[in-house]
Amino acid sequence: MRVVIAEDLVLLRDGLTRLLRDNDIEVAAAVSDGEALVREVVARRPDLAIVDIRLPPSFQDEGLRAALEARRRVPDLAVLVVSQYVEHTYAQELLADGRGGVGYLLKDRVMHVADFLEAVRRVAGGGTALDPDVVAQLFSRHREDGPLERLTPRELEVLSLMAEGRSNAGIADSLVLTVGAVEKHVQSILSKLDLPQSPTDHRRVLAVLAYLQRAH
Amino acid sequence: MEVITGTLVAPATYKRLAYLLTALVLGPVWFSALVAVWSVCVGLAITPFVIPALIVLAYMTRGFAALEAALARLLLDVDANAPVAVRSRPGFWGWLRGLFGPGFWRAQAYLLIRWFAGFPIAIAVITALAVSLATLAAPAWVPFVHGGVQLGIWRPHTFVQSLVGVPIGLLLLPVSVLIADALALPFGPPASSLLRPDSDAVTVAIPEGTARRRPPARPGQKLEVHAAVDAVLVAVPIVIWAVTAQGYFWPVWVALPLATALAIHAWFVLLAERPSVVAHFRGSRMLAASTGIGVALATFLTAIWAITARGYFWPVWPMLGIAIVLAIELLAVLLLSPRRAELTERIETLETTRAGAVDVQETELRRIERDLHDGAQARLVALGMSLGMAEQKLTDDPERAGELLAEARLDAEHALKELRDLARGIHPPVLADRGLEAALDSLASSTPLRVVVSVHVAPRPAPAVESAAYFVAAEALANAAKHARARQVDIRIARLGDTLELEVRDDGDGGANPDGAGLQGLRRRVEALDGSLTVISPRGGPTTIRAELPCA
Numbered sequence: 001m002r003v004v005i006a007e008d009l010v011l012l013r014d015g016l017t018r019l020l021r022d023n024d025i026e027v028a029a030a031v032s033d034g035e036a037l038v039r040e041v042v043a044r045r046p047d048l049a050i051v052d053i054r055l056p057p058s059f060q061d062e063g064l065r066a067a068l069e070a071r072r073r074v075p076d077l078a079v080l081v082v083s084q085y086v087e088h089t090y091a092q093e094l095l096a097d098g099r100g101g102v103g104y105l106l107k108d109r110v111m112h113v114a115d116f117l118e119a120v121r122r123v124a125g126g127g128t129a130l131d132p133d134v135v136a137q138l139f140s141r142h143r144e145d146g147p148l149e150r151l152t153p154r155e156l157e158v159l160s161l162m163a164e165g166r167s168n169a170g171i172a173d174s175l176v177l178t179v180g181a182v183e184k185h186v187q188s189i190l191s192k193l194d195l196p197q198s199p200t201d202h203r204r205v206l207a208v209l210a211y212l213q214r215a216h
Numbered sequence: 217m218e219v220i221t222g223t224l225v226a227p228a229t230y231k232r233l234a235y236l237l238t239a240l241v242l243g244p245v246w247f248s249a250l251v252a253v254w255s256v257c258v259g260l261a262i263t264p265f266v267i268p269a270l271i272v273l274a275y276m277t278r279g280f281a282a283l284e285a286a287l288a289r290l291l292l293d294v295d296a297n298a299p300v301a302v303r304s305r306p307g308f309w310g311w312l313r314g315l316f317g318p319g320f321w322r323a324q325a326y327l328l329i330r331w332f333a334g335f336p337i338a339i340a341v342i343t344a345l346a347v348s349l350a351t352l353a354a355p356a357w358v359p360f361v362h363g364g365v366q367l368g369i370w371r372p373h374t375f376v377q378s379l380v381g382v383p384i385g386l387l388l389l390p391v392s393v394l395i396a397d398a399l400a401l402p403f404g405p406p407a408s409s410l411l412r413p414d415s416d417a418v419t420v421a422i423p424e425g426t427a428r429r430r431p432p433a434r435p436g437q438k439l440e441v442h443a444a445v446d447a448v449l450v451a452v453p454i455v456i457w458a459v460t461a462q463g464y465f466w467p468v469w470v471a472l473p474l475a476t477a478l479a480i481h482a483w484f485v486l487l488a489e490r491p492s493v494v495a496h497f498r499g500s501r502m503l504a505a506s507t508g509i510g511v512a513l514a515t516f517l518t519a520i521w522a523i524t525a526r527g528y529f530w531p532v533w534p535m536l537g538i539a540i541v542l543a544i545e546l547l548a549v550l551l552l553s554p555r556r557a558e559l560t561e562r563i564e565t566l567e568t569t570r571a572g573a574v575d576v577q578e579t580e581l582r583r584i585e586r587d588l589h590d591g592a593q594a595r596l597v598a599l600g601m602s603l604g605m606a607e608q609k610l611t612d613d614p615e616r617a618g619e620l621l622a623e624a625r626l627d628a629e630h631a632l633k634e635l636r637d638l639a640r641g642i643h644p645p646v647l648a649d650r651g652l653e654a655a656l657d658s659l660a661s662s663t664p665l666r667v668v669v670s671v672h673v674a675p676r677p678a679p680a681v682e683s684a685a686y687f688v689a690a691e692a693l694a695n696a697a698k699h700a701r702a703r704q705v706d707i708r709i710a711r712l713g714d715t716l717e718l719e720v721r722d723d724g725d726g727g728a729n730p731d732g733a734g735l736q737g738l739r740r741r742v743e744a745l746d747g748s749l750t751v752i753s754p755r756g757g758p759t760t761i762r763a764e765l766p767c768a
Contacts, residue, residue, distance in 0.1 A: 087654065089650055
């Protein structure tokens with residue numbers, strides 16, 4: 001796998017590069033601003049771009065805009081946006097084009113190296129990785145008398161992992177369940193919330209997020 | 217002697233002479249035009265047509281003043297500029313009021329001085345010059361006049377006789393020029409002090425130090441020079457009168473305008489040095505100055521009437537005009553006085569709100585320092601300790617080392633979360649990136665309450681206003697969750713013209729203390745932006761917090 005990194009803080013850029021190389025992921029380029037990111041992505045055609053939201057010169061959402069631009073120029077590019085804070089508004093903007101290969105994580109998640117690498121591989125493979133904090137923000141919009149009330153606590157756990165972009169196998173792994181049990185929970189959730197069966201994990205994520213975004 | 221010859225050869229002397237002579241044309245033009253337009257204004261005073269007349273008057277005065285200022289700069293070498301309209305308030309009326317600022321009245325005063333003092337002096341000067349030149353050139357024309365010419369006390373007939381005129385003319389001409397120069401000098405100070413934009417306009421446009429090219433002299437000093445020059449100017453014609461035919465006391469025509477100008481000058485000096493005098497005119501320097509000028513002019517005219525034919529008391533008409541001008545000014549001062557009170561009040565408000573803003577900032581900084589100290593810093597110390605212990609155990613107890621490393625990572629995560637919350641409390645990044653709606657949405661997602669957010673603020677207000685609105689909503693939301701036991705909160709923010717209106721209403725049990733630290737801090741924050749905060753929280757609820765923030 002080949003990766004381009006855009007991060008303006010040298011400490012984090014070098015740390016991330018080392019972490020990825022130690023795990024046999026090739027870092028094709030590590031740049032410090034959005035313009036350079038787009039340039040490197042177009043020139044080197046990596047599988048994935050890992051981008052910090054806040055980049056110079058504006059230090060606002062420069063990185064997000066650069067990532068979207070890079071994806072417009074190189075449509076099969078996967079993008080993993082990392083940030084010191086997460087807002088579901090940005091997640092919505094990233095997912096807006098309906099295609100897979102998108103991730104949005106807190107920088108803290110890097111500390112759980114195995115989980116982080118799993119997310120990197122998932123996104124590069126066309127899947128989705130949403131930070132649990134984003135999912136929690138979306139969940140908090142649903143109040144006690146809403147349809148989520150009809151879900152069992154275990155089903156709620158499964159739903160949030162679905163929203164994060166995990167596959168059934170991944171959910172089973174993380175909840176210490178069998179894949180069969182997870183499949184049963186997923187069926188039950190989809191029918192309770194009136195959601196369609198989706199052919200791919202990514203479609204499923206979009207459907208779940210679209211549902212969560214409608215505040216009840 | 218050197219002074220005299222120096223004056224005679226200096227080009228500046230002849231420039232000043234030219235300046236005096238311009239009054240021959242400009243004085244009557246200014247006077248008749250101003251009298252005509254003022255009459256129209258007075259005549260139309262109670263009709264709406266007075267407004268275009270006033271605008272014409274203002275622009276005419278400014279145009280005249282611009283020409284006068286250019287002449288004064290060119291010929292008198294003083295720093296004079298046409299007045300500019302100073303806009304203190306927006307809108308048409310503010311603009312109209314700006315046209316009649318102090319600069320307008322000073323320009324009026326100067327234009328009148330050019331007529332009342334400038335014109336007679338110009339007549340006197342041109343007469344003196346003509347007589348000197350005629351005397352000097354006597355041999356060239358006297359012999360051709362049948363029966364000789366009466367030149368003062370002397371009546372030459374022939375060429376030879378008139379040759380006597382040459383030395384006399386040679387003496388008279390420089391004397392005339394010197395007298396003219398002395399008469400022109402007193403025009404400098406009023407030209408520079410009356411023909412200038414209003415002081416606040418100057419200090420805004422030009423940094424201190426470049427605004428005035430000349431160091432300011434003590435006003436009284438200039439007055440003494442003026443009086444001394446006048447004394448000489450009056451003494452000379454009196455001596456001439458005494459040694460010549462005597463009879464009709466014509467030097468009075470030199471003395472009167474000079475005395476009038478001197479009196480006006482003295483009045484200005486008095487006003488500058490004794491602020492207590494201005495207080496008698498309801499604190500208006502403009503009214504005080506105009507009254508002085510008016511009284512001086514009225515006295516001048518009455519004196520003319522007394523010296524000349526007497527009979528019909530014609531000065532009643534110009535005096536009536538002066539009285540009307542003073543009445544209008546008095547009215548303006550009376551109408552403007554509330555504005556003074558408004559300004560005082562505004563200054564008091566600004567002082568209070570500024571102190572409040574400083575307090576808020578101080579409290580915020582202390583809170584941030586405490587949060588850093590108790591939160592992230594302590595976590596990082598714990599993390600360091602875990603790492604140190606893991607290092608020790610690495611070889612002999614790898615299992616324990618692994619546990620310690622996991623602890624260290626947990627500490628790092630907690631520290632990050634605390635820092636993130638702290639940053640959000642200082643200024644949420646999404647507020648700057650995406651505006652109020654996204655920021656409040658995000659805030660709503662992080663509370664256990666049901667929150668309905670409605671935001672209509674396009675175009676985006678200034679960052680300070682957005683930030684104040686956000687923190688009012690955040691604090692209200694926190695209070696609703698913590699103290700009021702509310703279940704639902706409605707946040708409405710709408711931009712109505714130049715005002716951002718924010719309302720946060722909860723369904724809790726009310727009883728919020730508007731003087732509590734949290735709400736007090738919010739109030740200061742809002743007031744620092746010239747806004748207002750209202751808290752309605754009856755015991756039993758519900759609580760409504762309303763903020764209005766100007767966002768022009």
